[in-house]
C-alpha cells in the first residue's frame with residue numbers, strides 16, 4: 276500500500292474535475308425543500324468522488340451530478356463491511372459567507388479510521404479539498420438561520436472479490452444534506468436508556484473509529500431504548516459493565532455542583548470533535564474538566580444527592596443535547612429536574628456562535644470556504 280500511495284502527487288489529485296449537474300433542482304423546488312429539510316432526507320445536486328486502486332493510488336477526483344454508484348454484487352463492502360464515514364457541517368454566516376468547523380480534525384480522524392479498517396488512507400488535504408469543492412458548488416443549498424449543510428464524507432471497499440482481505444479498490448465520496456435547526460425552540464432534554472444487554476465497543480475493537488459497523492451493532496440497543504420509552508441509548512464498558520461510555524452516536528459530559536465537568540476518557544469511545552471543542556472551551560473559561568471513568572451507580576447516587584447538576588450529550592448533528600432522564604432495568608432518575616441546565620446551554624451557545632462566525636475564533640477552528 277505504501278508504494279502505491281507514493282504515486283499520489285499534486286498533479287494527480289489536487290485538481291478536481293468539475294462537472295456541474297446538467298439538470299439541477301429548479302430554484303423554486305429547492306426553496307421548498309430548504310423551508311423544512313428535516314434531517315438526512317434532502318440532498319444537494321452534486322457529490323464529490325475520488326477513486327483508489329493499488330496501481331494508480333487516488334485518482335479521478337471529480338465533482339459531478341449526484342447519482343447512484345454502479346456496484347458489483349461482489350463488492351467487498353457489501354460482504355465484509357469495510358466502510359468508514361465522517362460528519363461535519365457548513366454554516367452560513369450573517370455576511371453571506373460560509374464556514375466549515377475544524378475540517379482538518381475530520382480529515383485526520385478519517386485517516387485514522389481508514390488505518391484501523393485496513394483501508395487506503397486518504398490524504399488529509401484531499402479530504403478537505405473534496406469537502407470544500409462540494410460546498411462551493413452546492414452553496415445555494417445551505418439553509419440560513421440556525422440551519423446548516425450536513426456533509427457526509429465516506430469510503431467504501433469496492434474490489435470485486437469474496438476472499439476475506441483488505442480491498443484493493445476504494446471509492447471515497449462526499450454528499451451533502453441541508454438540515455434545519457436540530458431543535459426548534461431550543462434543545463429539548465433527551466431521555467436515555469442504559470443498555471445492560473448490549474455493549475458498543477471493547478478494548479482493541481473499533482469503538483474509537485467512525486465505521487458503519489459500529490452503528491449496525493448499536494441499532495438493537497437503540498431499539499430497546501425506544502421500546503422503553505427513551506430517546507437514546509447509553510452504553511456501558513464491555514468489561515465491568517458499569518462505566519459510562521457514550522451514546523450510540525454522541526459523547527457524554529457530566530456537570531457537578533462545584534462547577535467542574537467530567538467526560539469519559541478516550542480509548543473505546545469515539546473521539547468526538549464536539550467533545551474536544553467543549554473541553555477546550557470549558558478549560559479556557561476556568562472550568563476544570565476531568566477525563567475520567569464514571570459508573571452508572573455513581574451517576575445515580577450523585578443525581579440523588581444533588582452533587583450532579585447536569586448531564587449532556589454532544590456531537591456534530593445536535594451540538595449539545597441535555598439529558599433529562601435516565602432509565603434502566605433498575606428504575607429511573609431525573610437530572611436537573613428533567614430540564615435543560617445552564618452549563619449545557621452556555622457551552623452550546625459558545626460553540627454555535629463560533630461555528631456561525633458570530634464570536635471570535637481564537638483556536639482557528641473556522642475555515643472560510645466562501
Ligand SMILES: *Cc1c(COP(=O)(O)O)cnc(C)c1O
Pocket residue numbers: 362485521522523524525526545546547548549550589590591592
Ligand atoms: C460521530 C460520533 C460522535 C460525535 O463526534 P463529533 O465529531 O463530535 O461529531 C460520538 N460518538 C460516536 C459513536 C460517533 O460516531
